[in-house]
Every structure is written in C-alpha cells, then in structure tokens.
Amino acid sequence: MAYPRALKNLMRELNRLPGVGRKGAERLALHLVRSGERDVRALAQALLKVTEEVLTCSVCQTLADRDPCAICADPQRDQHKLCVLESPADLAAMEAAGVYRGLYFVLAGPLAPMQGLGPDQLKLQGLVRRIKSGPVQEVIIATNPTTQGEATADLLVRELQGSGVRLTRLGYGMPVGGDLKYMDGLTLARSLEGRRKL
C-alpha cells in the first residue's frame, strides 16, 4: 500500500474497532488527515483523557468520574431500590429516560461462558454483599430480553433468593409505538403473559 507508515498504522488501529472494516478504517484515517491537525489532536486528547479520568465506581461498578459515582453519592436517590443492569450503556439509557430514581448495580456483562464471562466473572459477590448490608428492599433485574440476559436473570434469582429482598424483572411486551403486525411471536407471547387487568 502506498500510504505513509504512520497512516498505515492509524488504519490498522482503526480497523481493530468493532464494526470498522479495512476499507472503513482507510476512509476514516484519510478523513482525519484531511480534517487537519487540530481535529486529530482533539480526538487523540479525548482518548488520553478517557484513560486518565474514567474509573469504575466501586459501589455500582459503572463508569464514572469519581468514586463513588454521582448517582451512588446522591442522598436524594431512593436507597431502597436497586436496578441491576448489564452495562454502563444500559444505565445511560435508563438515566436518559428519567423514570427511575433508585440506585444501580452494573454487571460485568450478561452471562457469556463462550466469551469467558461465567458466573464467577460477573462479580455477584459485590452485589450480594451490598444487598445484605444495606437498606435495599427491591432488586429490579433489568438485564436485556435476550437469551444471555435471561440466563443472567435466572442466575441472579438463584443467587438472591432468600436474601429477603423483593426481586422484580422489567416488564416485557410491545414497545410503545410498536405495531402488532410487525412484532415477533416471542414478544407477542410475553405481551400476552404480561397482560394487565383494566
């Protein structure tokens, strides 16, 4: 390839990102070179800042500026509710919705034994300890409605049963704005199961 060494190296690094193929990496790298030194430096700086400033909250395990994170440190949040999620991205979506005022616990991911994420890697001890020691009365299991998320929810139920807290699971069914005729059968089945009396 007739590219300068540094540019080829950048393409290689970009190519390692998920969803960025060889051609995509080439396009991004050339865009960056064209966009000028200031933009490239801004991106590099943003990357370095992340390695310096982002840490994991020791209480809820989400990504944070400080430890404990702003949510865990907020006395206004409902200390009795604990929402268990698969990832910081799920937490961000929940917070963006602005419908939940309790606390969180972020797992290392959903159970994925093939990717080396077995029950031991999910660090459930921290969750169990927290529930036993604190004022938590309800654990809302908010893993995703996928095979992995369901297996994770089952594991959580097994681990937390008998700990004296109320275990709940996010409701399943048609998303708001959804259209029955385009809904898959499993979602419809869950919608029926979760039907409510009017």
Add this chain to the structure above:
Amino acid sequence: MAYPRALKNLMRELNRLPGVGRKGAERLALHLVRSGERDVRALAQALLKVTEEVLTCSVCQTLADRDPCAICADPQRDQHKLCVLESPADLAAMEAAGVYRGLYFVLAGPLAPMQGLGPDQLKLQGLVRRIKSGPVQEVIIATNPTTQGEATADLLVRELQGSGVRLTRLGYGMPVGGDLKYMDGLTLARSLEGRRKL
C-alpha cells in the same frame, strides 16, 4: 447522560467522524474503555504520529513520509507517464494493483463547486507546470467514472490540450467478474462504446 465527562467528550469526537452516528460513537467509546488503557493509548499515539509524520509530497501531492515521496523519488518509475487521480486512496488502489509503473499527480479532489472545490482549488497550475517542464509524454486521466469525476476529466482536457502531451482516459466498461444482467445501463453503454476488435 450518565457518562463521565471524558467519556462523553470522546463520544462527541467520535460522532464527528463520517458514518459514525451518536449510537455508533457510544458503542465505540465504550468498547475502547473496556479494551483497556493500552489499546486506547495506542490509538491516540497513532493519531498523534499522523499529525507529526504525514506530509504532502510537493511533486505529486499525495500523502507521504517524506518529500518527494518514495514514488516520485524512484528513478525506476517511468518518467514519461503521469496518472492523474482524485485522491491518495485512489493512488493506493492503483499501487496495490501493481499494474502501473509511471508517476502520479493527485488532485485536491474531484470538482465539487458546492463543497467549495472549484477549478481554482484543484491546484492545476502545479500539474500544468510539471507537464511543461518535464519529460512527461502521456497524461492518463484516472478520475472516477462519476459525474464529478467526468467534469474533472473535462476540465483537465481543456487545461492540458495544446501542451503537447498525449491525453488518455482509463477504460470504461464491465468490471472483471461482473455480470451483464446486473450491470447498469450507463456502464453497458460505455462498454459498447469501448468495445475492441478481436
């Protein structure tokens, strides 16, 4: 959004890249945080290296490690042939094919007056000067077979006519491995025009 400031900033920077939407930037940033400090630093370093090391060859205008670039400085290349391209990526594709041993001239892009790339911005003076002063005998116009590329080729023909060099254009037609029944009408028309005697 419940993300640390540095992470939000990285998402914003990634979101500025072409083809990377808000959700895509979020996914990339979270992937980078998960992948660990070493990987993030490697990408940041690759970006900084590009701003430090990549320059523009003053002879052919491509991106290079040094000036003149390795191709322009290579006495083994055919000094009589000059291939005019739209971008360093096109040059890389040509070199990867390994079918051309002449020299290059890379335009600032195809003509795109709406994006501020008019005839003046293509820096054709450098090309004209080079052709007049050097041993170039043939200019191969290798702009892309698009509306913009065609307009650029027309401009090049107007500028270079009368300079005494032979002007040629890359051949048009079906790509090798192509399938007639999936080919668009324009390509077929050009294939017919460019038919060769057997």
